[in-house]
Amino acid sequence: MNEFVLATRNGKKLDELRRILDAEGITGLRVLGLEELESRGVPAIPETQETEATFEGNAVAKAVDVARASGLPAVADDSGLEVDALNGMPGVLSARWAGKHGDDGANLELVLGQLSDVPDERRGAAFVCATALVTPDGTETVVRGEWRGTLTREPRGTAGFGYDPIFLPEGQSRTAAELDPQEKDADSHRGRALRLLLPGLRGARESG
Numbered sequence: 001m002n003e004f005v006l007a008t009r010n011g012k013k014l015d016e017l018r019r020i021l022d023a024e025g026i027t028g029l030r031v032l033g034l035e036e037l038e039s040r041g042v043p044a045i046p047e048t049q050e051t052e053a054t055f056e057g058n059a060v061a062k063a064v065d066v067a068r069a070s071g072l073p074a075v076a077d078d079s080g081l082e083v084d085a086l087n088g089m090p091g092v093l094s095a096r097w098a099g100k101h102g103d104d105g106a107n108l109e110l111v112l113g114q115l116s117d118v119p120d121e122r123r124g125a126a127f128v129c130a131t132a133l134v135t136p137d138g139t140e141t142v143v144r145g146e147w148r149g150t151l152t153r154e155p156r157g158t159a160g161f162g163y164d165p166i167f168l169p170e171g172q173s174r175t176a177a178e179l180d181p182q183e184k185d186a187d188s189h190r191g192r193a194l195r196l197l198l199p200g201l202r203g204a205r206e207s208g
Contacts, residue, residue: 128145
């Protein structure tokens with residue numbers, strides 16, 4: 001069985017990728033998170049700082065670091081919310097928009113506050129995800145998925161994370177946080193990006 005590392009300690013991201021691999025019928029690949037890798041005795045891998053100006057740049061930087069440290073193919077993503085009325089922000093700053101990295105509640109409330117006077121017809125937005133696969137020999141594959149929608153005025157739903165409770169996907173009457181995992185996987189920015197990466201993952205399996 002071939003293995004690769006998903007460069008995250010986020011259990012929800014691991015679950016999502018595993019569900020997508022299963023749904024696409026890809027067998028023989030085992031997805032390891034950073035904590036599982038470190039439990040095998042691999043020295044702790046420091047979190048790569050997201051200092052690049054693009055989602056793609058951050059994704060590649062994280063995957064390169066993990067591939068070098070682990071000796072295994074590594075997949076990493078960088079994702080965020082691009083709001084039309086904010087000229088594409090928060091973008092790569094999405095996880096720390098309110099100042100503290102990973103404070104989902106504060107980030108969400110800040111965006112809602114910034115859009116408080118924006119009419120419904122101008123509340124367009126897109127979730128964006130760049131995903132990179134880097135093999136130990138340095139080969140890089142980078143893909144990008146986007147999920148268009150609008151932003152609600154109040155959070156709705158308890159599933160998902162980040163800005164999901166205020167993101168209403170196109171064609172939906174429910175926010176991303178009100179969708180069940182399979183529905184979200186089918187349309188989400190991360191799901192779309194991961195499916196675009198599947199040929200590279202298949203190649204890693206076949207060459208492994």
